[in-house]
Amino acid sequence: MDVQSVVEEPKVYLLARCKSTIADQLKYARCQREDIKTMQDTNYQDVKIRDVVRYFTGDNPAQWVESGEQHQGTYGCPTGCGAPRKRFMDLGYCLHLQVKSLEGRRQLITSLPAGARGGSAPFKGLNKDQLIQNLDATGYDFDLECNKPELESQLKQHLAGASHIPALLYDEQQSTLKAINLEQYEVSSFESLHNAKEHIKNLLEELPNHVNQLEVQSTFQGKEVMRGSDFRKLLITVTTHLAANGGDLKVVELPNTLCEVVHICYLGEDERSPRLVLRLANQIYMHSLLVREVIGTQPTSIKPRKLYGQYYHSISTHAPILYRLINLKSVNAKHQEKLFNSLRGILCDTTSRRPGEVLGIGLVRLQAEQQGESDMAKEESQVSALGKSLRSVVPSNNTVIPWRYLSKPGLQLHYQPRRKVT
Incomplete structure (x- = not known):
């Protein structure tokens, strides 16, 4: 059993019926x-907490x-x-800013x-x-x-x-x-489920324009909803294909570095170490520069604002710093998303959406449908299988930063300690 997942499993705290506007959410x-x-x-038992x-x-x-x-x-x-959105792709500028x-x-x-x-x-x-x-x-x-x-x-x-x-x-x-x-x-400052999923999606949408005879064919075509795990599996498939068929080394390294970044982001607290903290920083720095080098500042299939948007910015600028403070699995919104989707499905399928039924019957049905350890064991098995697949494509050797990257303005800023200011 994954103790970390059990301890951090979310519970329903507040069920509110309101519009999606900011003013209503703040009420x-x-x-x-x-x-x-x-x-x-x-x-707790005469112990102050x-x-x-x-x-x-x-x-x-x-x-x-x-x-x-x-x-x-x-x-x-x-x-x-x-950082303004138009400067998200400027790694040296973003790393210089204080939070x-x-x-x-x-x-x-x-x-x-x-x-x-x-x-x-x-x-x-x-x-x-x-x-x-x-x-x-x-x-x-x-x-x-x-x-x-x-x-x-x-x-x-x-x-x-x-x-x-x-x-x-x-x-x-x-x-x-x-x-x-x-x-x-x-x-x-970084949430691995959405940031990794959306960045993988953006990258795989643009990558075929820069690789000869590469077609990103998803084995999940026909699915109404593509989950984060689906995109991670697709990334592994593309990385394996590029490595097997050779080609430009920079193009092969681009998805490969992202594979290792995602792999580290989903590791548990028991595996976090100073070595992995440095490894993640190295791989993110390499990946950020490879995106700029392979794709450039003017992508073909998507707009620069999308490719170099919030997801790229969170990974390249904030993820290495946050991993020094906390295990990234602890701030993953996967469990919250799963709970929210389950509750929304129950309310849409089994109630008339009247306030009285939503609040009472909805919560009762949610508790009845939660299967506890069986669901958790199934999820642990899926995560373990995906982790093994990721581990099979990531390199085991030390990170080698090419000489052409050592003169980049963001190198020193990427490794120097930074923290928020009040």
């Missing part, structure tokens, strides 16, 4: 905040809401590094008049006078003698993607994170 922040406060000091809420994990939309990051647009990194903590983002938002008033979109729809007032409050020397679009651009540049208060401080923006037992809380 439940007060309930969550009050529950977190009660976790500060608990007792202090629970520490450490990481939030989920897909990008959920991370954007939690951290207060703008949805789409010029920016979009939910961890608060402030703002959630408390730092709260202070940034509340330091401006519009942000201090609160709301889910405090900086949206400001007139010219209000823009000037907010820019003047920053204390920096901005050009205030310009038109409204230019003023909006300057304000966005100052906020660097921050659009509203972090979710758990909604309607209580003057309170600090320390006051509600969230002093060490942060949004996970």
Whole structure:
């Protein structure tokens, strides 16, 4: 039995019926905040226990809401590094940036008049006078003698993607994170399920344009939903095919390095070691540069904004740092996704979608359909088989960084210690 999976198995905590808008999702922040406060000091058999809420994990939309990051647009990194989307492919630039903590983002938002008033979109729809007032409050020397679009651009540049208060401080923006037992809380900068799946999907869509006689034929054609494991199996197939047929060494190394990155991301805490931390950093650095070298800055099948988007950025910039702090399997949203999909299927198939039935009958049916250890054993078997397949294609030799990469501006920044600032 995988002890880590048992301990980290998610449970249904809050079932809310609301629209998918940011404003509606933030309505439940007060309930969550009050529950977190009660976790500060608990007792178990006369032993005092202090629970520490450490990481939030989920897909990008959920991370954007939690951290207060703008949805789409010029920016979009939910961890608060402030990199514009058009600079995501610039590894040296992204590695040079410092990540703002959630408390730092709260202070940034509340330091401006519009942000201090609160709301889910405090900086949206400001007139010219209000823009000037907010820019003047920053204390920096901005050009205030310009038109409204230019003023909006300057304000966005100052906020660097921050659009509203972090979710758990909604309607209580003057309170600090320390006051509600969230002093060490942060949004996970990398989530292997979605980041790996989508990056593999983007890469395999573009790769046939750069390899002779390569057709990415999926054995999963006809499936309505392609899971993350399906894309990982497809990556293994492509990597094996390229290695067997030879060709340009750089093209062969491109999916090969990604295979090893994904393999390390799904290893358990018991296998994490300083050697693997360095190995992951090496392979990610190699893979990031190979993508640029093989595909270039102007892909053929997909837009550069998609290939070098949030998924590429999270892997190339944030994954090596996060792996030094925590096992990446612990911030994988796979179990949460599975639980959510099961609950959604139950509610769609067995209820009339009326609030009374959704809340009561839905939860009862979910508990009845959960099979506990049998499902977990089946999942462990699938993960083990996929891990063996990945292990068979990744090289066992040490990482060799070609001389042409040693002069790249991001090399030193990639290996030097970095951490968030408050």
